[in-house]
Amino acid sequence: MTIDSIKNGIVIDHIQAGKSMEIYRFLNLESLDCSVAIIKNVASGKMGKKDIIKIDSNININLDVLGYIDPDITVNIIQGGVRVDKHHLELPAKITNVIFCQNPRCITSVEQEIPHIFKLTDRKNRVYRCIYCESKAKEQN
């Protein structure tokens, strides 16, 4: 795989500079056996600097996770060397098992098999709360 072009795969673009490793972790990209390129601090007219992740395979990306981390990210689907699709993200209304409730008295701390579900309660300020105990999710910066 060359850094500039991939034939079939996914390009995650407009990542805030420095956030690519967080996304790599959240999307579990280390578990892939295809090539993954992380390009950091690319000059960008709009953003100053940005990060880009290129994945040399058409895997299923969890768009909710990406939208939660940063809704300004764009996801390009590449087939046969050309872009065939472009996803714009938004803050998901609900996320499951992406972040975990830190409240030791929350039922999710007691019952291991309960999914950790957070609901978007304030879209403007990007506030998510645990659906069980209403604890606020840790700030994303």
Ligand SMILES: [Zn+2]
């Ligand atoms: Zn909770």
